[in-house]
Amino acid sequence: MISDIPPRVDISFRLAAKLAPLDHGYALFSALCRLLGDLHGAEWLAVHPLPGTPRPDGLLAVDGRRGLRLRVDPAQIPRVLPLAGKWLDIGGHAARVGVSSVFPLASASTLRARLVTIKGFLEPEPFLEALQRQLDAMGVAGRPTAGRRRVLDVANDKVVGFGVELHGLTEDGALRVQALGLGGRRRMGCGVFVPATVDEASAGREHAS
Structure with missing residues (x-):
């Protein structure tokens, strides 16, 4: 039932930034901790990967208009608002943080995440089996597919995961996955799902091939 899904919204900040590391999940989380205090146990928080265009030198040309997006419990919005400025x-x-806007989660039959990590599952087939078990435990019916293998650097420790798309979701299932996430390290940009349009889903599969 939708009523038992933890409340979550996305708060999006404009970001005056030109470049960031392409693999920026740990660095961005560390930067947020320096401003907001220790967030390691903050189950109410997930951090979206920064949007932008990858460059061949390992950097990301940041799309500042889409900026910094955090998925939070609405009750915690006052905790993150001081980021502005x-x-x-x-x-x-x-990167200078600008004004913010708040958006509700939107349902979609297809969701995607740039990176999902599940400890101990480094190959696509067992990874998908573990992912399906997590979906089953959440009561979500959907078909996961794994895309490109990606690596997250966490304090010089390499964490392996995959881009993921989920297909055939109900409204309840889509909202539940977005609210709860899948896998670990959601405060470092992993397991954070967003709706994928048909064009975005196709582009994601092409990019992952």
């Missing part, structure tokens, strides 16, 4: 150091690249 502050400077983030994201792996040695400066």
Whole structure:
């Protein structure tokens, strides 16, 4: 039932930034902790990967209009609002946080996440089996597919995961996955799902091939 899904919204901040590391999940989380305090146990928080265009030198040309997006319990919005006007150091690249807007989660039959990590599952087939078990435990009917293998650097520890798309979701299932996430390290940009349009889903499969 939708009524038992934990309340979550996305709060999006404009971001005055040109570049960030392409693998920026740990660096961005560390930057947020420096401004907001220790967030390691913050189950109410997930951090979206920064939007932008990958460059061949391992950097991301940041799309500042889409900016910094956090998925939070609405009761915690006052905790993150002080980010506005502050400077983030994201792996040695400066970014100034701007004004914010709040968006409700939107249902979609197809969701995607840039990176999902499940400890101990490094190959596509067993990874998908583990992912399906998580969906079953959540009571979500959907068909997961794994895309490109990706690596997250966490304090010099390499964490392996995959891009993921979920297909055939109900409204309840889509909202539940977005609210709860899948896998670990959601405060570092992993397991954070967003609706995929037909064009986005096709582009994601092409990019992952």
